[in-house]
Amino acid sequence: MNVAAFVVIAVILTAYVLLDGYDLGVAAIAPFVARNERQRLAAMQAIGPFWNGNEVCLIAGGGILFALFPRAYAASFSGFYLPFIVVLWLLMGRGISLELRDHYPNRMWRQFWDAIFFLSSALLVVFFGVALGNLIRGLPLDAQGYFLGTFAFLLNWYALLVAVFALGALALHGAAFLALRVDGELNQRAKMAVRRIWPVVLVLFVLVTVATFFTHPVGAVAVAFGVLAFAALLALRALARAPEAAIFGISSAFLALQMGAVAATLFPYLLPAFPQSAGAGLSIYDASSSPAALVSALGVSIAGLVAVAVYGTIVWRMLAGKVHVAE
Amino acid sequence: MDVVLADRLQFAFTIMFHYLFPITTMGLAPFVAWFTVRAYRTQDEERARAAAFWTKIFTINFAIGVVTGIPMEFQFGTNWAAFSAKAGAVVGQPLAMEGVYAFFLESIFLGALFYNRGRIPNKLQAVAGVMVWLGSWLSGFFIVATDAWMQHPVGYVVASDGSLQMGNLAAVLLSPFAWWQYTHVLAGALVTGGFVVAGVGAYYLLAGREEAIARRFVHLGTIVAIVFSMLVIFPTGDGNSKNVTQYQPVKLAAMEGLFESTKGAPLAIIGMPDLQNKSLIDPVFVPNILSFLAYGNFDANVKGLSAYATELWPPVELTYYAYHVMVGLGTIFVTIAAVAALLLWRKRLFQTRWMLWLMMLAMPFPYIANEAGWTTTEVGRQPWIVYGLMKTASAASPTVVTGETIFTLIGFVGMYFILGVLFIYLVLREIGIGPSGEAQVREGSVEAVS
Numbered sequence: 001m002n003v004a005a006f007v008v009i010a011v012i013l014t015a016y017v018l019l020d021g022y023d024l025g026v027a028a029i030a031p032f033v034a035r036n037e038r039q040r041l042a043a044m045q046a047i048g049p050f051w052n053g054n055e056v057c058l059i060a061g062g063g064i065l066f067a068l069f070p071r072a073y074a075a076s077f078s079g080f081y082l083p084f085i086v087v088l089w090l091l092m093g094r095g096i097s098l099e100l101r102d103h104y105p106n107r108m109w110r111q112f113w114d115a116i117f118f119l120s121s122a123l124l125v126v127f128f129g130v131a132l133g134n135l136i137r138g139l140p141l142d143a144q145g146y147f148l149g150t151f152a153f154l155l156n157w158y159a160l161l162v163a164v165f166a167l168g169a170l171a172l173h174g175a176a177f178l179a180l181r182v183d184g185e186l187n188q189r190a191k192m193a194v195r196r197i198w199p200v201v202l203v204l205f206v207l208v209t210v211a212t213f214f215t216h217p218v219g220a221v222a223v224a225f226g227v228l229a230f231a232a233l234l235a236l237r238a239l240a241r242a243p244e245a246a247i248f249g250i251s252s253a254f255l256a257l258q259m260g261a262v263a264a265t266l267f268p269y270l271l272p273a274f275p276q277s278a279g280a281g282l283s284i285y286d287a288s289s290s291p292a293a294l295v296s297a298l299g300v301s302i303a304g305l306v307a308v309a310v311y312g313t314i315v316w317r318m319l320a321g322k323v324h325v326a327e
Numbered sequence: 328m329d330v331v332l333a334d335r336l337q338f339a340f341t342i343m344f345h346y347l348f349p350i351t352t353m354g355l356a357p358f359v360a361w362f363t364v365r366a367y368r369t370q371d372e373e374r375a376r377a378a379a380f381w382t383k384i385f386t387i388n389f390a391i392g393v394v395t396g397i398p399m400e401f402q403f404g405t406n407w408a409a410f411s412a413k414a415g416a417v418v419g420q421p422l423a424m425e426g427v428y429a430f431f432l433e434s435i436f437l438g439a440l441f442y443n444r445g446r447i448p449n450k451l452q453a454v455a456g457v458m459v460w461l462g463s464w465l466s467g468f469f470i471v472a473t474d475a476w477m478q479h480p481v482g483y484v485v486a487s488d489g490s491l492q493m494g495n496l497a498a499v500l501l502s503p504f505a506w507w508q509y510t511h512v513l514a515g516a517l518v519t520g521g522f523v524v525a526g527v528g529a530y531y532l533l534a535g536r537e538e539a540i541a542r543r544f545v546h547l548g549t550i551v552a553i554v555f556s557m558l559v560i561f562p563t564g565d566g567n568s569k570n571v572t573q574y575q576p577v578k579l580a581a582m583e584g585l586f587e588s589t590k591g592a593p594l595a596i597i598g599m600p601d602l603q604n605k606s607l608i609d610p611v612f613v614p615n616i617l618s619f620l621a622y623g624n625f626d627a628n629v630k631g632l633s634a635y636a637t638e639l640w641p642p643v644e645l646t647y648y649a650y651h652v653m654v655g656l657g658t659i660f661v662t663i664a665a666v667a668a669l670l671l672w673r674k675r676l677f678q679t680r681w682m683l684w685l686m687m688l689a690m691p692f693p694y695i696a697n698e699a700g701w702t703t704t705e706v707g708r709q710p711w712i713v714y715g716l717m718k719t720a721s722a723a724s725p726t727v728v729t730g731e732t733i734f735t736l737i738g739f740v741g742m743y744f745i746l747g748v749l750f751i752y753l754v755l756r757e758i759g760i761g762p763s764g765e766a767q768v769r770e771g772s773v774e775a776v777s
Binding site: 300 | 383387395397417431438451496734738
């Protein structure tokens with residue numbers, strides 16, 4: 001039961017990375033690929049109908065974590081108080097810039113919100129990357145799972161490397177999504193971005209993988225996920241002429257396999273301890289709700305998520321198709 | 328400053344600002360759905376303009392509601408870790424359900440409602456309008472169910488480590504306490520929606536613009552306002568009071584400013600609570616009415632504050648004033664809506680300028696009444712965070728210090744000030760453009776058609 005709960009959390013967070021990942025990725029590359037106002041607007045409209053639903057994966061994930069693992073929710077959110085609040089502010093900046101940008105037809109207004117959009121999205125990716133890196137590396141925790149370290153502890157070279165990798169991987173993902181969603185010159189520029197970012201991601205992938213072996217013991221399952229992720233990354237290059245949807249699909253698979261590797265590395269811990277710290281970390285067995293509460297929460301969450309997947313797919317298919325960029 | 332007080336100030340500030348927007352989205356969602364579905368059914372241009380106009384207002388509210396709502400859920404973990412660790416297995420569940428069942432519905436279909444909008448809504452948009460309505464009301468339900476559990480905990484089990492575990496989800500979701508609170512909250516939101524739609528229509532009539540469409544707004548808004556300003560008092564307000572009487576009698580005593588237990592207790596219409604002398608200053612009483620409202624019996628004994636230890640009292644002044652502001656405004660709303668409905672029935676409303684002025688200027692007050700109602704509920708719950716089970720004083724995060732909370736509170740105040748200014752500016756701008764002005768502005772702007 002606790003394992004099933006862990007899998008549900010991993011799945012919803014992976015869904016968040018795949019879905020909101022392309023919103024963040026498009027934001028990160030938009031200033032570089034969109035050459036004029038029409039293209040910037042098209043980039044926004046490419047993610048416009050979807051970003052809010054994508055962000056809900058994070059909100060719902062937080063709620064599900066709260067219900068399934070209340071102690072992990074309490075310890076992680078309060079232990080990393082300031083970074084979490086900053087993430088909230090960045091999420092606010094990202095959301096508000098997307099929503100308000102087109103409510104007032106004025107060039108300076110749009111430029112201002114475009115800048116907020118870019119900065120908050122890019123910083124969000126960096127924060128998420130640092131968080132992920134520290135999770136893999138382990139954290140100094142007390143017996144209750146509360147964080148004992150300092151802010152400076154979080155800014156270590158490994159976490160920063162993961163953050164840079166996350167930025168690269170999501171930029172690639174965003175470019176693949178943009179190519180899928182727009183036509184014209186912007187489409188060509190997005191495809192070029194995929195080709196240009198790819199080698200950077202490859203180098204970062206190798207660096208992060210090697211560094212991870214020195215940071216944390218890596219199990220066979222995680223290695224298998226890593227190998228598959230590497231294969232997906234190579235396929236992305238080898239199949240460069242494949243349909244846009246296939247490229248985006250492979251990029252999604254690459255991210256999902258990475259997340260699988262992370263989950264396999266963490267398991268069975270939600271908050272693993274840094275080797276030198278006193279506690280062993282907060283595992284899915286220490287942090288969970290009672291078995292009866294888990295059954296109840298898992299039942300309603302899984303049923304709801306399946307329903308969301310069904311109607312979400314239907315609505316998104318109806319909204320699919322190219323955003324036309326007026327030239 | 329004590330860290331718990333700093334945490335409470337932060338929660339109070341962020342929730343009170345946030346709640347302004349869900350009131351509006353819950354109150355406007357049925358109007359958006361109604362105009363969208365009617366426009367799709369009749370293929371009528373004017374209704375389509377009404378739908379597009381209210382969808383825009385709704386979207387601005389929704390956007391600010393979403394961005395200010397995210398900190399609410401996460402504050403349970405950041406600022407109230409002890410509470411989350413103890414009660415998360417119960418309260419986490421309705422919150423998770425809000426995400427899974429309501430937020431996805433609302434946000435996915437809002438994407439469909441707002442994008443690819445032609446002149447006349449298509450079938451997807453008609454469906455989306457109804458789904459967004461459903462989503463916003465479901466979201467409200469799960470939040471109110473969470474709060475109602477904190478007011479009157481049911482369906483839980485105490486585990487061996489002292490934590491509270493979910494025993495029976497159905498009992499939590501179907502708790503009568505939750506349903507009276509939820510219907511009351513919905514009625515309050517619909518009063519707001521009715522007053523806003525009628526008020527905007529009244530503005531257009533007074534300004535001599537958009538007259539045909541403005542009459543629709545005033546007409547529909549007035550009907551919703553009169554129906555729900557009555558329902559907000561009876562049965563929903565009454566049902567809530569009966570629950571408070573039964574389960575939170577000390578809150579009732581604070582709300583009513585009743586210091587001594589009294590047989591045939593009078594209702595204080597006005598008066599100022601004086602904690603030194605344990606009495607109301609300059610009260611205006613209606614004899615025996617409080618006993619009747621609480622117990623349905625004019626001579627029933629109502630327990631006063633002095634029947635309880637002082638440390639179990641909520642902050643009396645704030646609870647008392649918030650409650651009286653809500654009830655006073657509620658009474659005024661019924662009066663305004665009744666006069667408007669009468670004039671509408673006599674077919675004189677659209678020409679009665681003083682009434683249109685009154686309706687336009689009444690718009691902010693339902694917001695105040697809603698906020699005052701929640702203040703009564705939440706401040707009146709003190710000193711408990713989970714009524715009878717956990718004190719607010721022991722609920723804060725053990726690792727977070729006052730300085731951090733003050734810093735982030737100042738950050739939130741700054742950001743929300745900017746959001747508030749932007750919101751008012753954008754909404755006033757949309758109202759200025761108006762339902763039929765929209766087309767010209769849109770064509771004039773740089774727009775890629777998707």
